Amino acid sequence: MRRIRVIGIGPGDPDQVTLEAVAAMHSVDWFVVADKGPDDPLLAARQELLTRHVGSGAQVVAVRDPERDRADPADYRGAVSDWHEARAEAYEQVILERPGDVGFLVWGDPAFYDSTIRIVERVLARGRVEAEWDVIPGISSLQLLAARHRIVLHEIGQPITVTTARKLRESVAAGADNVLVMLSARIDLDGLDDWHIW
Template sequence: MTRRLALVGLGPGDPDLLTAQAARVLNEVDHLLVADKTAQHPGTADLIAMREEICRRHVRGPWHLVAVPDPERDRDDPTDYAGAVRDWHEARAIAFEATLLEHPGDAAILVWGDPSLYDSAIRLADRIEERGVVDVEVEVVPGLSSVQLLAARHRLVLNAVGGPITITTGRRLLEDATAGDNLVVMLDGSLTCRRLPERAAWNVWWGANLGSADEVVVAGRLDRVVEEIAARRAEARAARGWVMDTYLLRRA
């Protein structure tokens, strides 16, 4: 029997930012699934609590949140990054597959932000379909992304007039900055912009834990504010045990 598997973008954490479509789908399914990273990163229990608050606010009647232990990803060999991610995706598919077998009925995977942007939920669902152990029909429900919220908080238009936007990661920033002058940077745990040459040539608009009660934003010329950003980022991580940040770099 085919079961519904919805990938629901929750937005960046604020229950007020959940879309009406997402709320409707959460009310239609039997089980709400969330990746649980607390075994490797105890501070991330807060992220599950934020998802629970979204469910309390938007799901009418009883609801069932199922935490799926997230497999550890091999981060020791940066030369085989693609292989490590591929193995991790396979392990995640097996873990969610086992949970779906244990909990019959329709289900939704709760996705932080939007499933289309630096998230593995769509690849996870594709792999579950390919394996064929569980017969699922997959649908994707978009959510507000941290990139959109960053632009709103700083009152930004992300593109320059008639210009392109490059969305990249900290891993690729130094390379991409040589070819582009308007970059949105995500997944940058090392704050790679500190290593850019000619930092005075860039402006930055940065935000951390956007959509949470203690979000923080900083903007200015990169050479003047980058150390403040580093300090505020460290404070945010110390306060909550985790930090999610993104920023726009634009050549001055």
């Protein structure tokens, strides 16, 4: 039976790819990557990473990433679900067209704010693709941040909250005072002047 491997590749530095991830990259026949358009720097970065760890012969199939409807912020979950379904359809088609084991390269760790695991689940639930699958963890941006600043992410005996920039205010209002924020291209830090922000 063919395999699908969801491979965490870290935050972007090829030196931060784990040995397990490199072995997983060598174990597949080809890779699916999302193509977000002609100016997508992540497509080139993935190719560079593959060249470094697998060699220049790594086969990459770039699948055009469907547009996500951002018109109605109130229906965020519905829009994301529709986007996931469109991605699942596109990936399913590519997987059905090509034989062999396939790898999905995921920035950071696949468990943190990434859709690939959910999309692979959708592909398999549709019933047309039969495959075993697994997930290879990667170094997350949170781990990199802590290491570069030589900090521990939590206070002694205290919890941490991992959230998005979009949900930061809600988390703080609910009492979270040790917050790790991801997906933060634009973040409003007003009112947090007395916080330590890294």
